[in-house]
Every structure is written in structure tokens, then in C-alpha cells.
Amino acid sequence: xxxSISTGKSSSKKWLDRLRLSKGFPAGNDLDxxxxxxxxxxxPELNSISVDPSEKPxxxxxxxxxxxxxxxxxxxxxxxxxxxxxxLFNMGDPNDSSRIHSKKGSRKQPxxxxxxxxxxxxxxxxxxxxxxxxDNSCAEVKQxxxxxxxxxxxxxxxxxxxxxxxxxxxxxxxxxxxxxxDVTVIDTSVPLWKCEKLLFRRKNVWRVREKKSKSTAIGxxxxxxxxxxxxxxxGEKKPKRRASSKxxxxxECMMPSNQVHLQSDKMNxxxxxxxxxxxxxx
Amino acid sequence: MGPVRGYKKxxxxxxxxxxSGSSEEGSVDWWDVFSKRIAGLLxxxxxxxxxESVFKISRKTFNYICSLVKExxxxxxxxxxxSNGMPMSLNDRVAVALRRLSSGDSLISVADSFGTNHSTVxxxxxxxxxxxxxxxxxxxxxxxxxxxxxxxxxxFERLRGFPNCCGAIxxxxxxxxxxxxxxxxxxxxxxxxxxxxxLQAIVDPDMRFRDIVTGWPGxxxxxxxxxxxxxxxxxxxxxxxxxxxxKLSDRTELNEYIVGDSGFPLLPWLVTPYQGKELxxxxxxFNKRHFATRIVAQRALARLRETxxxxxxxxxxxxxxRLPRIILxxxxxxxIVIDMEDEVLDALPLSHHHDTGYKHEVxxxxxxxxxxxxxxxxxxxxxxxxx
Numbered sequence: 001x002x003x004s005i006s007t008g009k010s011s012s013k014k015w016l017d018r019l020r021l022s023k024g025f026p027a028g029n030d031l032d033x034x035x036x037x038x039x040x041x042x043x044p045e046l047n048s049i050s051v052d053p054s055e056k057p058x059x060x061x062x063x064x065x066x067x068x069x070x071x072x073x074x075x076x077x078x079x080x081x082x083x084x085x086x087x088l089f090n091m092g093d094p095n096d097s098s099r100i101h102s103k104k105g106s107r108k109q110p111x112x113x114x115x116x117x118x119x120x121x122x123x124x125x126x127x128x129x130x131x132x133x134x135d136n137s138c139a140e141v142k143q144x145x146x147x148x149x150x151x152x153x154x155x156x157x158x159x160x161x162x163x164x165x166x167x168x169x170x171x172x173x174x175x176x177x178x179x180x181x182d183v184t185v186i187d188t189s190v191p192l193w194k195c196e197k198l199l200f201r202r203k204n205v206w207r208v209r210e211k212k213s214k215s216t217a218i219g220x221x222x223x224x225x226x227x228x229x230x231x232x233x234x235g236e237k238k239p240k241r242r243a244s245s246k247x248x249x250x251x252e253c254m255m256p257s258n259q260v261h262l263q264s265d266k267m268n269x270x271x272x273x274x275x276x277x278x279x280x281x282x
Numbered sequence: 283m284g285p286v287r288g289y290k291k292x293x294x295x296x297x298x299x300x301x302s303g304s305s306e307e308g309s310v311d312w313w314d315v316f317s318k319r320i321a322g323l324l325x326x327x328x329x330x331x332x333x334e335s336v337f338k339i340s341r342k343t344f345n346y347i348c349s350l351v352k353e354x355x356x357x358x359x360x361x362x363x364x365s366n367g368m369p370m371s372l373n374d375r376v377a378v379a380l381r382r383l384s385s386g387d388s389l390i391s392v393a394d395s396f397g398t399n400h401s402t403v404x405x406x407x408x409x410x411x412x413x414x415x416x417x418x419x420x421x422x423x424x425x426x427x428x429x430x431x432x433x434x435x436x437x438f439e440r441l442r443g444f445p446n447c448c449g450a451i452x453x454x455x456x457x458x459x460x461x462x463x464x465x466x467x468x469x470x471x472x473x474x475x476x477x478x479x480x481l482q483a484i485v486d487p488d489m490r491f492r493d494i495v496t497g498w499p500g501x502x503x504x505x506x507x508x509x510x511x512x513x514x515x516x517x518x519x520x521x522x523x524x525x526x527x528x529k530l531s532d533r534t535e536l537n538e539y540i541v542g543d544s545g546f547p548l549l550p551w552l553v554t555p556y557q558g559k560e561l562x563x564x565x566x567x568f569n570k571r572h573f574a575t576r577i578v579a580q581r582a583l584a585r586l587r588e589t590x591x592x593x594x595x596x597x598x599x600x601x602x603x604r605l606p607r608i609i610l611x612x613x614x615x616x617x618i619v620i621d622m623e624d625e626v627l628d629a630l631p632l633s634h635h636h637d638t639g640y641k642h643e644v645x646x647x648x649x650x651x652x653x654x655x656x657x658x659x660x661x662x663x664x665x666x667x668x669x
Contacts, residue, residue: 181469184603185497186610188422189512189522194415194607199499201469206506 024081178202182211312373313341319364320395334626337377338384338589339615343622347414347615348376354413362406364397370406378403379410383612386591388598408604411611421617422610424484424492424513424522431525435538437487441578442571443663444541446528449484449492451542451552452579453504454587454636456481456496456609458597470602472500474640479602481583481593481609482507484540489582490620491613497606504545505645517551530662531669536655541576545643548652553659557644568660580634586616587636 178200185197200207313333320336333341355375362370370378382392382403389400396403425431431448438447455478460470470477478500484493495511508514516522523538530536539551548554555572556565587594590612597605619627661667 179467179469181467181499182603183497183499184606185495185510186606187495187512188419188493188610189424189495189516193419193610196603199469201501206502206510208510 175200175207178205178207312371316374316377319397334629337380338626339380339619340622340624340626343619343624343626344373344376344380346622347380347618348372350417350618351376351410351413354416355409362398362402365399366397370398370402375406376410379407380615382407383410383590383592383608383615386593386595411607414611414614415607418611418614418618421621422491422494422614425486428525431538434486438575441487442574444571444575444659445530445662446526446536446538447541447553447575448523448525448538449486449540450576450579451482451484451508451540451546452576452583452636453480453482453507453545454583455479455500455640456593456597456605457595458600458602458605461599469501470499472640473503473643476500476596476639479605479609480507481613482511483579483583483613484513485579485582487578488620489578489585490617491582491586494610494613496609497602503645504643505547505647508546517549523551530658531667534655534658534667536659541572542579543576543642545645547645547647547649548656549649550652550655553652553656554645554648556656556660564660564664564666567664568656571663577634580636581632582616583636584633585630586612588633589619589630590615 179202181199181201183197183199184194186194196211198209198211200209317333333344337344339347352372356372362375364370364374378392378396378398381387381396382389385392387395389403393400393403425434425448434448435446439445455472455474455476457476457478458470460477464470465477470479472478472480479496480498480500480502481494481496482504483491486492493511493513495507495513498507498510502510513522523540525538527535527537537551539553541553544554544557546552546554553572555569561569593609593612600608658667
């Protein structure tokens with residue numbers, strides 16, 4: 001069978017050379033990438049990254065290949081190959097979408113922003129934060145966070161939102177020195193009168209944070225409660241004023257997280273105002 | 283052979299039907315049957331034949347509470363039974379829960395006296411606590427209507443002349459015996475070296491709880507708990523005690539306020555007594571009136587703990603997430619008895635000792651404007667404030 005294939009050739013060249021030529025590659029065994037590129041791209045600067053967006057080296061390259069005696073169908077294939085290589089080695093203009101035939105999204109940011117390092121005012125940074133939503137300006141995010149410590153705390157402590165009643169607002173860094181206890185507090189002045197809080201204590205200094213529930217925790221508690229239930233959950237549930245779910249053995253099911261957010265944010269504001277009042281009042 | 287379709291559904295319904303329609307809806311009165319069941323099981327001194335002596339409430343209040351909790355207590359098919367296999371009716375369940383809360387006896391003791399097991403007593407009581415929380419919280423609310431607040435103020439003024447006073451605040455300690463593992467943390471260790479949970483209550487002149495905060499550990503002092511409360515925040519923001527002012531003189535207006543002992547700070551909306559030993563005559567008189575006004579809070583807390591004895595003694599290793607809810611349920615029951623104008627109120631002693639063994643705290647914090655206002659209020663009460 002192998003012999004039958006070799007005898008079927010009409011040309012005197014090897015099949016590999018013919019294949020290379022038919023696809024636009026130079027023939028020969030001593031072919032390497034450098035040679036291949038030079039063969040099709042005589043300009044030495046093509047291997048460097050083009051800074052001027054007006055230059056279109058890939059297109060130039062394809063124009064040059066038109067001078068070589070090849071068929072038109074081969075040009076397309078060569079164009080594809082050069083595009084792949086250009087992509088791989090970052091040789092060309094990233095905005096030149098014509099050389100990328102597939103609809104692959106660009107990894108680069110289409111409209112890059114300048115990273116601002118200078119410190120703007122609070123109002124400006126707020127506006128910057130609004131403007132920068134969606135882009136990847138790390139410096140801006142960091143700067144905004146510095147201007148808004150509460151926001152930074154929320155990002156860092158996703159579970160805990162501050163509702164402290166303390167002397168200052170600068171305790172967040174050293175909470176590790178505090179002992180921590182989960183408490184359930186009833187406060188009938190709040191519509192959501194039952195809530196779980198994290199109580200931090202160091203000597204006579206107390207810090208309180210809302211305890212935010214997780215969806216997994218709710219599921220787990222519910223399952224646990226069901227296991228402990230003395231009754232089956234056959235009855236219908238009417239809307240309840242409070243956030244806890246039923247249990248038979250005192251297992252606490254936590255509040256929905258959205259309610260905790262609202263509550264926490266409100267409490268946080270309240271606490272800040274309170275601390276101001278208490279400082280001025282006493 | 284598989285189960286017949288609808289079998290489970292029928293099975294769930296059965297106890298409900300039997301529970302709600304067993305003894306109390308029949309021709310025989312529920313109490314007649316129930317009192318025979320518990321006869322001989324309760325101590326003779328308690329007079330088990332008398333309803334009020336067993337449950338600390340009248341039959342009328344009992345029936346109201348049953349109607350309040352019926353939906354929750356009977357919503358899901360509960361297979362609560364006595365030891366003899368008889369299903370528990372709604373009245374039986376409420377009776378078991380009320381007995382557990384009011385007597386303070388152990389689960390086993392209550393179970394033995396009612397002819398059931400301690401697990402059933404625990405579950406029924408907890409379900410009752412949930413039901414009271416859910417359906418009875420309207421009995422414990424800050425006065426929302428102006429007329430209601432006007433009544434509160436006028437009643438306070440009739441006590442000892444304090445005008446425009448809207449409430450009396452006090453705290454008490456619910457003591458606990460913790461497990462050995464919890465003993466290590468002194469978070470719950472209060473100033474008297476007891477492990478306790480704090481209950482802060484604001485009370486109206488009828489000894490009705492109008493606002494409570496509980497769940498905080500005994501280590502915190504009165505001021506800490508007050509500061510953590512929403513009531514404090516609302517007052518500081520001017521969103522509570524913002525009603526009608528009263529003219530003490532042409533140049534002095536008195537906003538709404540509450541009264542509290544010296545463990546609380548003196549604030550424009552919280553009037554505390556004068557401190558120190560060398561008081562002027564008017565200051566001494568002021569303190570006397572102040573004590574007689576705020577005593578309603580002490581009496582309310584004393585009555586609460588006397589009536590609902592589960593929170594009176596030292597609780598044995600309580601679940602600290604459940605205990606605040608039990609306290610709340612007891613406070614709501616306390617208010618229901620008042621709202622129902624229950625005749626048992628007349629028989630209850632008027633003690634004001636609710637925190638036996640606890641010395642009074644002293645808070646040095648005082649608002650400057652509040653100091654001036656207290657002086658003017660003192661002069662007003664003694665009739666010496668210039669117009």
C-alpha cells in the first residue's frame with residue numbers, strides 16, 4: 001500500500017515539500033520559525049511590537065506575500081496562520097479585527113482608562129467610583145476605599161457590618177484582640193425585634209456587629225430543625241412578622257440576608273449619629 | 283403493597299381534629315377533667331382545684347391566650363400525647379406551657395405532674411413561646427397613639443407630680459448556671475459575680491412593659507445596654523419622645539422623657555435622681571418623688587419574675603439564644619394579664635425587689651442641658667420655679 005502511494009505521484013518533489021508549497025510554506029528541511037517569518041516578512045521591525053496604530057504590519061505582510069507565485073486560496077490560509085502567530089507572539093495591532101477571523105473576544109480592555117494616583121476630594125472620589133464602575137482601575141478602587149473606611153470595611157468583612165457602640169470608629173483593625181461571642185438580642189423598638197449579633201469585648205470596651213446569615217447556614221439549620229422537628233411540615237405557613245423560622249428545640253434560624261443588610265446599614269448610620277451625640281452630650 | 287394514597291394526609295389531620303375537639307369543646311368542661319388529671323400530682327399547698335393557683339391567671343385570660351396561640355400551636359399536626367396515649371388538646375398544651383413558665387419547675391417535675399414526658403413539655407413550651415412571640419407582640423409596644431401617650435403621662439403625673447413623663451426604665455439580671463466549658467469566659471459574669479443575662483425594660487404607670495431589650499450578657503452595665511438599644515438611638519435622633527412639650531415656665535419647656543435610677547446617664551430625655559450625700563432640701567424631695575415614680579418599673583420587674591418563675595431563679599444551663607425569647611414571652615404574658623384586667627392582679631404582692639443582692643450602679647455621665655433641666659424640674663415640683 002505504501003508503494004502504491006509513492007508510485008502515484010506525478011511530481012518529482014517530495015510530498016512534504018509539495019504540501020508545504022501548496023500551503024505557502026517554503027520547502028526544505030532546515031526550516032525554522034525565524035526563517036519562516038523572514039521569508040514572508042522581510043521587514044525586520046515586524047517582530048517588534050508596533051506602537052503606532054496606523055501601522056498594519058500584518059496586512060503589509062499579506063500584501064508582500066501576494067508577490068510570491070501562489071494561488072489566491074493559499075493566501076487566505078497564510079493570512080490565518082500569520083494571524084495566529086501574530087496573536088501568539090503579540091506582533092500586530094490588537095484593534096485590527098480584520099485579521100482575526102474567529103469571534104474570540106479580546107482579552108485587553110477595549111477602552112483603557114488612565115489610573116489616577118492623585119488623591120481627590122471625597123466628593124470627587126465618589127464620582128470617580130461611580131465612573132469607574134465596570135472597569136479594572138485598581139488604583140481608583142483602592143483610593144475610594146481609603147476615602148470611605150466604612151465601605152472598605154464592608155468589603156473586607158462581608159459577613160460583619162458594624163453597629164458598634166464605642167468611643168471611636170477606628171477599632172476595626174484591632175478586633176482580633178477582642179473576645180467574640182454570638183448573642184441573640186431582643187429589642188422591641190425594632191420592627192425586626194429579634195436579631196443575632198456578634199459581641200466583641202476587650203475589658204470594658206464593647207463592639208457590636210450584626211451577624212449576617214449565609215444561605216448555606218439557613219439550609220443547614222432548616223434541615224437540622226426538620227430532623228429535630230417533632231412534627232411534619234404539612235401545614236401552610238402564613239407570612240410572619242419576624243424573621244426566624246420555626247424550630248422545635250431552640251435551634252435558631254437566621255434572618256434573610258437582605259433584611260440583615262438593610263438593618264445593618266440603618267444601624268450603622270444610627271450608631272455613627274449616636275456616637276456623635278454621646279460625645280457631645282457627655 | 284404500597285401505602286394507600288392520602289393515607290399520610292389523613293394521618294396528619296387526625297391529631298389536629300382530636301386535639302382541638304377533645305375535651306374543651308365537649309359537654310364536660312376541660313378544667314374539670316384536667317384538674318382531676320393533675321389532682322394529687324401537685325403539692326397540696328398549691329390547691330390544684332383552683333385554676334388561678336395553678337396557672338397564675340384567670341380562666342378568662344387563659345381562654346384569651348388559647349385563642350391567641352391556637353393557630354400556631356395547632357397549625358401543624360403535632361402528636362403531643364399524655365403518657366396514657368391521650369392526645370393533648372389546645373388547652374392541655376397551653377396549660378403545660380403556662381405551668382412550665384409560671385412554676386419554674388424542672389421539665390421532669392412538670393412532666394410528672396401533668397402525666398407526660400419531659401421532652402413533650404419542652405417542645406410544647408417552646409411552641410407556645412413562638413406562638414406568643416408571633417401573635418402577642420402587639421401587647422408590648424411603645425404607645426403609638428397620642429391619646430395613649432397622654433393617658434400614660436397623666437397617670438405618671440398623678441403618681442408624684444412628674445409632668446410629661448412617658449416611662450420608667452430599669453434593668454434586672456436573669457441569673458444562670460452555665461456549663462463548665464462556658465464558665466471560662468467571664469462575659470456573662472456580672473458585677474455581683476453571677477452569670478446572668480440582662481433585661482432592660484421601660485414601663486408605663488400600669489406596670490405594663492412598653493419596651494424591652496434582652497439578650498445582652500451580665501458583664502455589660504446599665505449604660506452599655508441602654509446605648510446598644512434602639513430606644514436610645516431613636517431618642518438621640520429625636521424620633522422618639524418627640525411628642526408634646528410642656529411649659530414649666532414662660533422660658534422653660536419640658537420635652538417628653540423617661541425616668542431611671544442613677545445607673546443610667548442623665549440625658550435630656552432620661553431624668554435620673556441627684557447623686558451624692560449632701561443634697562439640698564429640694565433635691566432630696568425631688569429624689570423622693572423620683573423614686574416613687576420610677577418604682578413602677580421595679581415593681582413590674584419584680585412581678586414579672588414572681589409570676590413567671592422560670593426567669594426568677596438560677597436557670598440551669600439555658601440556651602442563651604432561647605432565653606431572650608422566653609423572657610420576651612414572659613413579658614408579653616405579663617402585659618396580657620394587665621390588658622385583660624385580670625382579677626389575679628389584686629392578689630399579687632407589690633414588691634419592688636427584683637434584683638436581690640445587686641447593688642445600685644452609679645453612672646457619672648450627665649448632659650449639661652439635662653442638668654439645668656433637672657434643676658428646673660426640681661424647682662417646679664417644689665413650687666419654686668419662677669414664671
